[in-house]
Amino acid sequence: MKISGSLTLLLLLGSVSAQETSESNPPTPSDLYAALKEMTASLVQLKADMATERAQLKAEVNKMKTEMDKMKEQPPVQPVAFSASLAVEGELHIGPVPSDTPLIYRHVPTNIGNAYNTTTGVFTAPVRGAYHFEFHINSANSRSTAAFLVKNSENVFAAHESQPAHFMSSSNGVTLLLEVGDKVFVRLAATSHVFDNFNHHTTFSGHLLFPM
Ligand SMILES: *[C@@H]1O[C@H](CO)[C@@H](O)[C@H](O)[C@H]1NC(C)=O
Numbered sequence: 557m558k559i560s561g562s563l564t565l566l567l568l569l570g571s572v573s574a575q576e577t578s579e580s581n582p583p584t585p586s587d588l589y590a591a592l593k594e595m596t597a598s599l600v601q602l603k604a605d606m607a608t609e610r611a612q613l614k615a616e617v618n619k620m621k622t623e624m625d626k627m628k629e630q631p632p633v634q635p636v637a638f639s640a641s642l643a644v645e646g647e648l649h650i651g652p653v654p655s656d657t658p659l660i661y662r663h664v665p666t667n668i669g670n671a672y673n674t675t676t677g678v679f680t681a682p683v684r685g686a687y688h689f690e691f692h693i694n695s696a697n698s699r700s701t702a703a704f705l706v707k708n709s710e711n712v713f714a715a716h717e718s719q720p721a722h723f724m725s726s727s728n729g730v731t732l733l734l735e736v737g738d739k740v741f742v743r744l745a746a747t748s749h750v751f752d753n754f755n756h757h758t759t760f761s762g763h764l765l766f767p768m
Contacts, residue, residue: 634683637763638672640664641756651699651749659703659742659750661760672762678741681734685767690729691715691742694757698722699749705730706743714745725757733768 640661642648650659660677672679681687693715695701700718704711705728717726732740742760744750752758 633767634669634764636669636671636682636687637666638664638668638679639666639759639761640672640674640677641760642750642752642758643754643756645754647751647753649696649749649751651701651744652747653744655746656704656743657746658706659744659758659760661742661758663756666761669764676741677760678739679762681736681738681740683764683767684735685733686731686765687734687740687762688729688731688765689740689760689762690727691760692725692727692758693717693742693744694751695724695749696722696751699751700724700747701726701750702745702748703750704743704745706739706741707732707734708739711743716745731765 641663642650642659642661644663650657658677660675662674664672664674667674669682671682679689689705691703691705693701693703695717698719698721700716701724702714702716702718705713705715712732713728713730715726715728717724732738734740740762750758
């Protein structure tokens with residue numbers, strides 16, 4: 557195919573050139589052959605360049621496809637965020653408790669993803685990831701207050717306040733890497749009091765920063 561095509565071209569060029577340059581020096585067959593050879597070489601090069609470009613493009617497209625597949629495999633980021641306070645209404649005093657006692661925050665203005673259980677006061681991680689928590693505790697009338705933020709059964713961080721009089725408040729926050737099913741809650745320390753009312757002073761909040 558290639559050779560016959562080249563021959564046709566050669567014949568064509570020969571006839572045109574022969575007509576146009578019949579009086580002056582017509583190009584010799586070897587001139588035409590050289591020109592044709594050059595053109596053929598250029599075409600071959602062009603074809604090679606196109607093949608290279610096509611291969612590069614194909615590689616790029618494949619790379620993008622692989623990345624898109626990977627993105628599809630990843631679970632969509634699950635929104636998880638909650639905020640809760642101890643007292644739903646009125647006034648609430650707890651303590652002094654004889655031993656460390658989990659606090660159940662029953663007023664829940666935010667519970668996106670329902671990972672905070674309003675019955676138990678326990679947050680359960682729905683996905684592996686980094687989570688941020690904070691807790692604020694209050695006490696009144698010179699009764700000292702102390703609480704721990706607990707991961708499963710381990711006291712992670714504490715908040716403590718003790719004054720001779722008036723209203724007291726203490727807080728702490730923490731970022732934790734949690735596995736699916738890890739539990740986080742707040743435990744009132746033995747001998748402590750805690751106070752809350754309709755203004756919602758004593759609170760527990762948390763949210764997923766990012767899955768891991
Ligand atoms: C909260 O915990 C209680 C007691 O373990 C359980 O019966 C209930 O199903 C839980 N609620 C949710 C929304 O998971």
